[in-house]
Amino acid sequence: MHALKKTSLFAFAVLLGAARIAGAQDDARYxxxxxxxxxxxxxxxxxxxxxxxxxxxxxxxxxxxxxxxxxxxxxxxxxxxxxxxxxxxxxxxxxxxxxxxxxxxxxxxxxxxxxxxxxxxxxxxxxxxxxxxxxxxxxxxxxxxxxxxxxxxxxxxxxxxxxxxxxxxxxxxxxxxxxxxxxxxxxxxxxxxxxxxxxxxxxxxxxxxxxxxxxxxxxxxxxxxxxxxxxxxxxxxxxxxxxxxxDDTTAWQHNRERWAGYLHGVSNSHLAGVPEETAQRIAVKAMITLLGNWRAARGDLHHDGVIPSYSNPDFNGFWAWDSWKHAAALATFAPDLARDQIRAMFDYQAADGMVPDCIYLDKSNDNWRDSKPPLATWATLAVYRATGDKAFLGEMYDKLVRYHRWWFAKRDHAHDGLAEFGATDGTAIAAKWESGMDNAVRFDDIRMLKNGEGAWSMDQESADLNAYLYREKLDLAEIAQVLGKTDDHAHWLQQAAAMKQLIQTRLFDPAHGYFFDRKLDGGAFVRVYGSDGWAPLWAGAASAEQAKAVMQVMTDPQKFATFLPFPTLARDDTHFSPIKGYWRGPVWLDQAYFGVVALRNYGYASQADAMARDLLMHAKGLSEQAPTYENYDPLTGQGYQSRNFSWAAASYLMLLQGQGATKQ
Missing domain, CATH: 2.70.98.50 (putative glycoside hydrolase family protein from bacillus halodurans)
Structure with a gap:
């Protein structure tokens, strides 16, 4: 598996009679x-x-x-x-x-x-x-x-x-x-x-x-x-x-043109302290992974999208919050697919605004027991920022508004402006699925509360959910402004300001310097140090003083500054299980990416760069031929669970291309 030399590549191309396309010559590095x-x-x-x-x-x-x-x-x-x-x-x-x-x-x-x-x-x-x-x-x-x-x-x-x-x-x-x-x-x-x-x-x-x-x-x-x-x-x-x-005779040229377009922006992939060649090979691997999991519209899937991983037989469909992350990364090099990834999920938006957890070739298998964390507006805005496609914002705006409002209509049990994860069937397992963090320690003692017909909440308000919803209000405000919806723009900004205050006063524990979930009955903090605690920094919802306290927790080697940083549960937690823990200790790259952005948002650039560098250089085989994995051991960097995992690839690509800084 030795790479071809550039001279032999050129000779080989001449031998094949393959068309040489400007700017798309094969590069042995890839x-x-x-x-x-x-x-x-x-x-x-x-x-x-x-x-x-x-x-x-x-x-x-x-x-x-x-x-x-x-x-x-x-x-x-x-x-x-x-x-x-x-x-x-x-x-x-x-x-x-x-x-x-x-x-x-x-x-x-x-x-x-x-x-x-x-x-x-x-x-x-x-x-x-x-x-x-x-x-x-x-x-x-x-x-x-x-x-x-x-x-x-x-x-x-x-x-x-x-x-x-x-x-x-x-x-x-x-x-x-x-x-x-x-x-x-x-x-x-x-x-x-x-x-x-x-x-x-x-x-x-x-x-x-x-x-x-x-x-x-x-x-x-x-x-x-x-x-x-x-x-x-x-x-x-x-x-x-x-x-x-x-047309067989032109298909090869069209393939080369298409891939030249994908690879055009690879040179923009870099990270301080990481060799340029390494950064670019990882970026190409991320693109290959995402495009390798691309599946065209077939059966009951009405638009193209990206599955989580072809290496796992359980992942033969499109998942909601996976889709939002895929789309945000695809926006910079495959924007048509990014748009369709978002459309595919909203093809199944319910009359009340809900977007289902996952959809399949056969819609009878779709999961309507829960939704997934609300990052759809963030993904849509990422497409716009990469393409300037105002028409796509217009196409999506009303759908995004309906989905955003669904969370407060169906998942705000106390009607206090802060939401909870929940389910349509009242089961705790579906509510945990809705969080995306199926077995997270913070959910070990939840009870389910009925909000209405087909609407149930956990008995705790979650720091990450409300951070995502706060960020959605800001993003909806930005979209409204682009679309010339002046009243909507002002409305969303007003709501965001009110929610920011709630997050800072209700979900931050000053005694421990971290954001936690909080119980509805009595308001006790669920003091589990998890990756959800830095979501308010990713969203820009924390004050400068709160962000400084959270930064100190994030950069503590006994908590989150591990060999491969940003485990989903603090290292010193008694439940910490770095290999088979799923959401109880392994590193998931989406949460790690949010952690890097969280630090950068509040001016902690050196800490962000150092931890991002460790994410690239300490993941075993990432700079060599190993695939991206579903999650990683924070103590050794070994990958586990599903290989060729799309949102891990998406997160690495966004890290390398500097995506995600939040306007505060």
């Missing part, structure tokens, strides 16, 4: 930022990283290191149940000399994962072969195969694919195409060999796969290249989905 080699031992094997792009619901990988055969691993079809491998090899070449019928044995030269494609090279003394795998769009996966002969020769060309043999999978031939169907889903996977007029093909099927052969030999002139394409198209539901044919 090769293999993630290890994408692997092969599944079973249909549900997710033990290695998979390549997705363009919103596709099918993914592929490079063969394991040492595998000498041509082609790629896959596909993994994410829209079948919770996702499964239906193929073990795609685009494996079968070449023979047309005159002697002797097989041509190809020797592997290089195998790499690059931003937006996989590439493999092979050679013999008389023939060089390249395979570039990429996505033309969310439907079509293409393997571009280029053969270049040093001497004139005629070659018989065939393409093989292997599948996981299963009673639920069926293969059929349709002319020169292979059609794979599934008994438990209407989806159809079609594989074809596109030769651009070089000849027709025929299909041979077996119990374990298929073979597509050209009907006549390819003639290779000396020192000239011939390119063919293997197209694999996944249709989720052919009764409703009708993907257009793709």
């Amino acid at each position: 090769y293999d930022v993630l290890d994408l080699h692997g092969a599944p031992a079973s249909p549900d094997d997710r033990s290695f990283n998979i390549f997705f792009d363009a919103g596709a619901w099918q993914g592929y990988s490079l063969p394991p290191v040492g595998d000498r055969a041509t082609g790629f691993i896959g596909p993994f079809v994410h829209s079948l149940g919770d996702g499964q491998w239906v193929g073990t090899r795609f685009a494996q070449l079968v070449l023979s000399d047309a005159a002697t019928h002797q097989a041509i044995a190809l020797a592997p030269v290089e195998s790499h994962a690059a931003p937006g494609y996989l590439v493999r090279r092979f050679s013999t003394p008389r023939l060089k072969v390249s395979q570039i795998f990429f996505f033309a769009n969310s439907w079509h996966a293409l393997a571009q195969v280029t053969l270049t002969a040093s001497q004139a020769q005629d070659v018989d060309l065939g393409v093989e694919g292997r599948i996981f043999s299963s009673p639920s999978t069926r293969l059929a031939a349709n002319g020169g195409e292979v059609v794979q169907t599934f008994t438990k889903a209407p989806s159809v996977l079609t594989t074809s060999l596109q030769t651009g007029g070089l000849g027709a093909s025929h299909v041979t099927l077996s119990a374990v796969g298929y073979r597509i052969d050209l009907d006549k030999p390819l003639h290779l002139a000396a020192n000239q290249s011939v390119t063919v394409y293997i197209d694999q198209t996944l249709v989720y539901d052919p009764r409703t989905d009708k993907p257009a044919a793709v």
Whole structure:
């Protein structure tokens, strides 16, 4: 997995005949930022990283290191149940000399994962072969195969694919195409060999796969290249989905143009004390992760969005507060996807303003038992700040207002201007889900209080929830101002000022110098030092004196200034569980990102930079080939839970691009 030298990259591009696009030349620094080699031992094997792009619901990988055969691993079809491998090899070449019928044995030269494609090279003394795998769009996966002969020769060309043999999978031939169907889903996977007029093909099927052969030999002139394409198209539901044919000959150029746009701003990724090359490779890894979890609108998902992690079968949908964080990070390099990520969740906004916890391909699985922390307005404003798209603000404003008001209508039990996390079904578990911090220690002793039909609250007002709602009022004020809604602008500022006073007087404990949740009955503080305590600083709701006290807690090595800083529970808490604690000690990068911004908001730049630097340099493997993880051990930096986690990637990208300072 050695990176190609720049000189060999250029020579390789000439050999392929690939279009050179201004400002988008391949950069060897960004090769293999993630290890994408692997092969599944079973249909549900997710033990290695998979390549997705363009919103596709099918993914592929490079063969394991040492595998000498041509082609790629896959596909993994994410829209079948919770996702499964239906193929073990795609685009494996079968070449023979047309005159002697002797097989041509190809020797592997290089195998790499690059931003937006996989590439493999092979050679013999008389023939060089390249395979570039990429996505033309969310439907079509293409393997571009280029053969270049040093001497004139005629070659018989065939393409093989292997599948996981299963009673639920069926293969059929349709002319020169292979059609794979599934008994438990209407989806159809079609594989074809596109030769651009070089000849027709025929299909041979077996119990374990298929073979597509050209009907006549390819003639290779000396020192000239011939390119063919293997197209694999996944249709989720052919009764409703009708993907257009793709122009194979221009698809590669369009891929390069698209990725040039994504990577254009990578040079803006930096952090004091972190080598520029390291910062930029981590930024590219974050982009690859977010785009790898991008899934196009299918089924009951009406807009594109980003799932939390393809590596975890539990995460095959869109979650609300994940979506807001994804959108804020995507805004700077993939703004169309950022807008759609927000739209996807609001497609399901209820009449009363509620946005559900999560939505799926099949809406019967959507979770309406709770919502998620209110960061939608923050995300929408991030899109506007990155794009200047005033029309998007106009599209979203009324929806955001309804969602904001829903919190106070359904989750303010005492009607005192401060809200509580809660549920629609009255269960404590759904209320904890609504907080996003499912098993946080501060919720160990909650009781549920009924507010009305389908509306319940915990018996405590939460520091983070109310900080988010305060920030929403400021952000709604800014949006109203942009849209020329003068009265609304003044209204939101007035409400924000009143709420800021409530947060400072009700949720800050001067005896302990920290923000805590507070019980409704009697008003006792829930004195658990968690990441929620710095949310008021992130939102700009704390006074300067309060922020100084919180900063001292945040920078205490016995609390939050750990090897990998910002654990979700203070290190000296008796419940601290840094590995398997979930929200009882591991570092979650979204909360860590909020912590860095919190410090910067109040002028503690040196502390913020030092802790942000530790977040990058102490996360094991982050600057090498390891994926981003769902959470990390604050004492060792080891990643745990789901690999390729989107909001971790989003948080790292925002850290590197300096997003998030709050106007106070």
